[in-house]
Amino acid sequence: RMDLDVARSKQRAAQQRSAVAMHRVKVSALVRVMPLSIGESQHLRVLRLGIGTEVRVFDGQGGEASATLVRLDEGGAMLELGEAVVNDRETPQPVTLGVALLKGDKLSDVVRAATELGVSTVQLLQTRHADVQGIGDQKLLRLRRIAAEASKQSRRAVTPEVLAPIVLTHLTLNGQGFLAHPGSTERLTDTLHWETPVTLVSGPEGGFADAEVAALTALGFTAITLGPRILRAETAPLALLGALAATGV
Numbered sequence: 001r002m003d004l005d006v007a008r009s010k011q012r013a014a015q016q017r018s019a020v021a022m023h024r025v026k027v028s029a030l031v032r033v034m035p036l037s038i039g040e041s042q043h044l045r046v047l048r049l050g051i052g053t054e055v056r057v058f059d060g061q062g063g064e065a066s067a068t069l070v071r072l073d074e075g076g077a078m079l080e081l082g083e084a085v086v087n088d089r090e091t092p093q094p095v096t097l098g099v100a101l102l103k104g105d106k107l108s109d110v111v112r113a114a115t116e117l118g119v120s121t122v123q124l125l126q127t128r129h130a131d132v133q134g135i136g137d138q139k140l141l142r143l144r145r146i147a148a149e150a151s152k153q154s155r156r157a158v159t160p161e162v163l164a165p166i167v168l169t170h171l172t173l174n175g176q177g178f179l180a181h182p183g184s185t186e187r188l189t190d191t192l193h194w195e196t197p198v199t200l201v202s203g204p205e206g207g208f209a210d211a212e213v214a215a216l217t218a219l220g221f222t223a224i225t226l227g228p229r230i231l232r233a234e235t236a237p238l239a240l241l242g243a244l245a246a247t248g249v
């Protein structure tokens with residue numbers, strides 16, 4: 001009986017290892033036969049995957065399954081759908097990160113890390129003291145590509161949405177809302193719970209205007225501290241999300 005238990009646990013460990021090593025492919029929908037994009041096909045060729053190789057497919061909306069490579073040549077690649085796989089890597093409630101527009105390429109790092117840390121939506125925000133007031137279409141597409149790539153890497157079946165900027169005070173609140181604001185005394189972990197969706201907001205390098213803090217507080221957001229040090233605008237969102245991740249969800 002003990003031998004059987006040991007054998008089973010070894011088999012389970014081997015299955016988990018192979019699932020971790022399995023190549024992940026993002027597809028637009030989980031359907032019986034899935035032709036792949038040219039880029040993804042080339043990638044599979046570089047990896048020298050053979051016909052019959054099992055891979056994981058996910059649709060970015062939470063659906064994941066095993067699939068088999070049935071064609072790989074100059075004309076492209078094709079996968080055949082296998083069994084559905086349960087992917088339980090999502091937080092108990094959706095988490096939205098509201099982040100002020102930042103200069104240069106800083107948002108790329110924020111979106112990548114936020115995806116790894118489990119957000120379901122990144123809402124870009126126009127704020128009064130921002131260095132930049134808008135974002136070009138190409139840059140927005142790039143952020144969405146980064147979210148797709150990071151969801152693949154972090155083995156999520158969900159790709160967070162990256163939403164075009166809105167004015168901060170047009171944010172709405174569904175569930176709990178927290179606004180990182182230096183000098184606040186409330187702490188995120190004192191009131192956070194996992195019974196309703198969570199929205200976390202962090203500001204631009206120049207900080208929030210008083211009127212913005214007042215508007216969000218009136219909406220039901222709680223201003224919270226991230227400690228006595230001043231974090232850069234690209235560090236603060238990660239500190240917020242790191243606090244959620246540290247609850248072990």
Ligand code: SAM
Pocket residue numbers: 179180181182183201202203204205206207208224225226227228229230231232233236
């Ligand atoms: N002088 C600005 C101020 O007082 O708000 C500093 C802004 S800080 C560089 C950029 C953003 O990171 C802030 O708007 C806030 O959202 C967040 N942040 C940075 N350090 C923080 C802290 N210690 N507590 C709470 N939020 C912080």
